[in-house]
Amino acid sequence: MSPSPVTFTTPNLPATYSWEATNEGVAARYGLPIEQVVRFDLNTSPTPPAALAEMLAAGEWETVLSExxxxxxxxxxxxxxxxxxxxxxxxxxxxxxxxxxxxxxxxxxxxxxxxxxxxxxxxxxxxxxxxxxxxxxxxxxxxxxxxxxxxxxxxxxxxxxxxxxxxxxxxxxxxxxxxxxxxxxxxxxxxxxxxxxxxxxxxxxxxxxxxxxxxxxxxxxxxxxxxxxxxxxxxxxxxxxxxxxxxxxxxxxxxxxxxxxxxxxxxxxxxxxxxxxxxxEPEAMLANVARVQAERPRMVAALAAAGLRPYPSVTCFVLVDMGSPDRAAEVAEFLMRRGMVPRTFPQRHPAAHCLRLTVRAPHENDRLLEAIADFTAGAA
Ligand SMILES: Cc1ncc(COP(=O)(O)O)c(C=O)c1O
Structure with missing residues (x-):
């Protein structure tokens, strides 16, 4: 029996569209503490500019926000x-x-x-x-x-x-x-x-x-x-x-x-x-781009070493061929149970046999790669 697809529907939206599951939704579905949920599906970067904290601390936001x-x-x-x-x-x-x-x-x-x-x-x-x-x-x-x-x-x-x-x-x-x-x-x-x-x-x-x-x-x-x-x-x-x-x-x-x-x-x-x-002040952006560019080949190499087929990427995410839609759904479910959310694609989508994975911070990527290694070891 093929595993249940990892998709979520938000109530109150037209039945044809469903947005991504929320962290809360993932935590509740898999019985995880919310802090354990890591988004590998949204192509975001976990490294907000350092100046942000300083700005938020120093800003006189009360007066800004009343207007x-x-x-x-x-x-x-x-x-x-x-x-x-x-x-x-x-x-x-x-x-x-x-x-x-x-x-x-x-x-x-x-x-x-x-x-x-x-x-x-x-x-x-x-x-x-x-x-x-x-x-x-x-x-x-x-x-x-x-x-x-x-x-x-x-x-x-x-x-x-x-x-x-x-x-x-x-x-x-x-x-x-x-x-x-x-x-x-x-x-x-x-x-x-x-x-x-x-x-x-x-x-x-x-x-x-x-x-x-x-x-x-x-x-x-x-x-x-x-x-x-x-x-x-x-x-x-x-x-x-x-x-x-x-x-x-x-x-x-x-x-x-x-x-x-x-x-x-x-x-x-x-x-x-x-x-x-x-x-x-684009320095933080440029540093983030450099970080992604350094981290991406490491991720691609580890995914390939795990027997998967990552496609070449110039971005902050990697599309990975899992072999079949069922196997993509199985790996997704395995990762989700550990709090890592990959991007999945619906059954008839041209990328249904793939998962899309965001290049995140090295320690988060390590967690993902370990889980994938565990999956392939268990599946072997
Ligand atoms: C190609 C593309 N365009 C637009 C967006 C949305 O960008 P924004 O957060 O600026 O709305 C995304 C987000 O995933 C995207 O991948």
């Missing part, structure tokens, strides 16, 4: 613009990249419009598309041996009658980057097709939630391609997921279209203040 944040987020926007090398008019902030994705959907996807998604990819593209009454057009990515790259001709063809193309680069959950020049080639192809048909080109939204781990970005393409929107966040490399701060970067005209849908105060005052400083 709304500034409606234009001017200082935060200026800090982000300086960090990404663009003008402040080319940035709009949101409550995490997730709110930016939602704003882009509102701005660019008409009811019944088509949205192209090279799959597998970040689940929210489909959720946002469906929540807004759009039609997801799923285009399978190339196989692992081709680096899970998007199928460029197929994506271009699907974009001809679409309003939006969702791209994730580097891609979650594969951990791989598109080939050099691929996004530029796609944008050029979409522009050519649009010129030939007289139809407006699809909006191409490139989610770069993990871009700091590679240092590469599509941002410089925005002037040539005003239908490009790049999405950034402080959740991953900056280790500040709880702040909920993200950005869209595009030409000023494109930003104005997105900003039309922005609520005035979705980013809290503490988040605005902390994110502004961390964007201006």
């Amino acid at each position: 709304y944040p500034p409606g234009d987020y001017r200082r935060l926007v200026e800090a982000a613009a300086a960090r990404y090398g663009v003008a402040p008019s080319e940035v709009v902030p949101g409550a995490g990249a997730d709110e930016i994705l939602d704003l882009c959907t509102k701005a660019f996807l008409p009811f019944g419009g088509r949205a192209v998604i090279p799959v597998p990819s970040y689940a929210m593209y489909r959720v946002d598309t469906e929540q807004h009454g759009g039609v997801p057009v799923l285009v399978p990515r190339l196989p692992a041996d081709d680096g899970f790259a998007m199928d460029l001709p197929a994506v271009r063809a699907a974009a001809r009658d679409a309003s939006v193309v969702w791209l994730c680069n580097p891609n979650n959950p594969t951990g791989a980057e598109e080939r050099e020049g691929a996004i530029e080639t796609l944008l050029a192809g979409i522009a050519t097709d649009a010129a030939q048909t007289g139809r407006a080109p699809a909006w191409v939204i490139v989610d770069e939630a993990y871009a700091e781990f590679t240092g590469r970005s599509a941002i410089p393409l925005r002037h040539m391609h005003p239908n490009l929107v790049v999405v950034r966040t402080v959740s991953k490399a900056y280790a500040l997921a709880g702040l909920r701060v993200g950005f869209a970067v595009a030409t000023a005209d494109t930003i104005n279209r997105i900003a039309l849908y922005r609520p005035p105060g979705s980013i809290g005052t503490i988040s605005v203040t902390v994110a502004e400083r961390m964007l201006r």
Whole structure:
């Protein structure tokens, strides 16, 4: 009998969507103290900047919290613009990249419009598309041996009658980057097709939630391609997921279209203040990136030594082929019983035979690797 799948449904959400289990939910289900629960499923970093503690201790938060944040987020926007090398008019902030994705959907996807998604990819593209009454057009990515790259001709063809193309680069959950020049080639192809048909080109939204781990970005393409929107966040490399701060970067005209849908105060005052400083002082982020880059090969090597098949990754997580969906579910259950939460995928998902594991702090990774070694020893 195959083990019960490790999925959780949150009551009160539509039956079609379920978010990740909470730490409380995992602790209760497996009878564990909550402190034992470690998230290997959320691609966060357990190393918040050292300056954070100092800021939180010194900040006069009472007075800050009794007022709304500034409606234009001017200082935060200026800090982000300086960090990404663009003008402040080319940035709009949101409550995490997730709110930016939602704003882009509102701005660019008409009811019944088509949205192209090279799959597998970040689940929210489909959720946002469906929540807004759009039609997801799923285009399978190339196989692992081709680096899970998007199928460029197929994506271009699907974009001809679409309003939006969702791209994730580097891609979650594969951990791989598109080939050099691929996004530029796609944008050029979409522009050519649009010129030939007289139809407006699809909006191409490139989610770069993990871009700091590679240092590469599509941002410089925005002037040539005003239908490009790049999405950034402080959740991953900056280790500040709880702040909920993200950005869209595009030409000023494109930003104005997105900003039309922005609520005035979705980013809290503490988040605005902390994110502004961390964007201006990127040392902690760079140290975190270096830490992940040092830790990832160690994790990959240990997973391979345990007989698993980790795919190459340029990000803060690794997709690992477990051999079959049943075995992936078994390992997940084994890890969860020890308080470690991997990312699992539903049965019919293209990555159903895989688990996705975040590269966390060395001692946490050790705990994970030990558990996996125990599993494989027990299974042998
Ligand atoms: C590709 C991608 N985009 C966006 C997000 C969400 O980012 P944020 O925390 O900024 O909402 C995630 C988080 O897992 C992600 O993997």
